[in-house]
Amino acid sequence: MDAIHDHDGPEVRIFHRPAGWVLPDYTDLADCTTNYHRAQDGRPACTGIAVWKVVEDHGMHLTIGFYCDADLPAEHQPATTPAV
Numbered sequence: 001m002d003a004i005h006d007h008d009g010p011e012v013r014i015f016h017r018p019a020g021w022v023l024p025d026y027t028d029l030a031d032c033t034t035n036y037h038r039a040q041d042g043r044p045a046c047t048g049i050a051v052w053k054v055v056e057d058h059g060m061h062l063t064i065g066f067y068c069d070a071d072l073p074a075e076h077q078p079a080t081t082p083a084v
Contacts, residue, residue, distance in 0.1 A: 009056075010056040010057050010058045010059075010063070011056070011057040012054065012055070012056050012057075012076065013054075013055045013057070014052065014053070014054050014055075014076055014078070015052070015053040015054075015055070016051060016052055016053075016078075017051055017053070018051055019049075019051075020049040020050055020051055021050055021051075021053050021066050029049065029050065030050045030053075030066040031045070031046070031050060031066070032045075032046035032048065032050050032066060032067055032068050032071050033050075033065035033066050033067060033071075034046055034067065034071040046068055046070075046071055048068030048069065048070055048071070049068055050066035050067055050068055051067075051068060051069060052066065052067040052068070052069070052072045052076070053065070053066055054066075054067065054072075054073075054076050
């Protein structure tokens with residue numbers, strides 16, 4: 001886990017789970033958060049496994065996103081690539 005705190009923005013915590021992230025109701029694995037934007041842009045949905053969870057602590061609320069390796073935002077990329 002990496003924790004990044006920028007005084008101009010939220011505290012960000014990044015978690016990696018190679019097997020993917022299970023939904024809170026345990027019905028399936030989480031889809032990439034980017035699927036919402038992909039649908040708006042007319043792009044196909046991401047079919048990769050969401051192996052990254054990005055938690056942004058805004059003080060009064062949390063924002064949680066799930067991403068596959070290819071869709072992890074550049075600002076959240078790890079300094080080194082984890083071993084497979």
